[in-house]
Amino acid sequence: MFASLLLPMTPALVSAEGAPxxxxxxxxxxxxxxxxxxxxxxxxxxxxxxY
Structure with missing residues (x-):
């Protein structure tokens, strides 16, 4: 369940350069x-x- 909450947010967390x-x-x-x-x-x- 936790992973399914994160998947929709993943593209928004990546900058235009492709770096996190x-x-x-x-x-x-x-x-x-x-x-x-x-x-x-x-x-x-x-x-x-x-870490």
Whole structure:
């Protein structure tokens, strides 16, 4: 479920040059698999960040 929430937002997070607009972190939310997402998304969902 968490990944399906992120998929629609992914294109908006990429700048015109194709580089990520935000720094990405490895995020762990509850029992979900770790995912590479922008730091603010991880914080929004209360996940733990791993660099």
């Amino acid at each position: 607009a935000m720094p990405l972190v490895v995020c762990q939310v509850d029992k979900a698999p770790q995912m590479l997402v922008p730091a603010y998304v991880c914080q929004w969902y209360g996940g733990s960040q791993h």
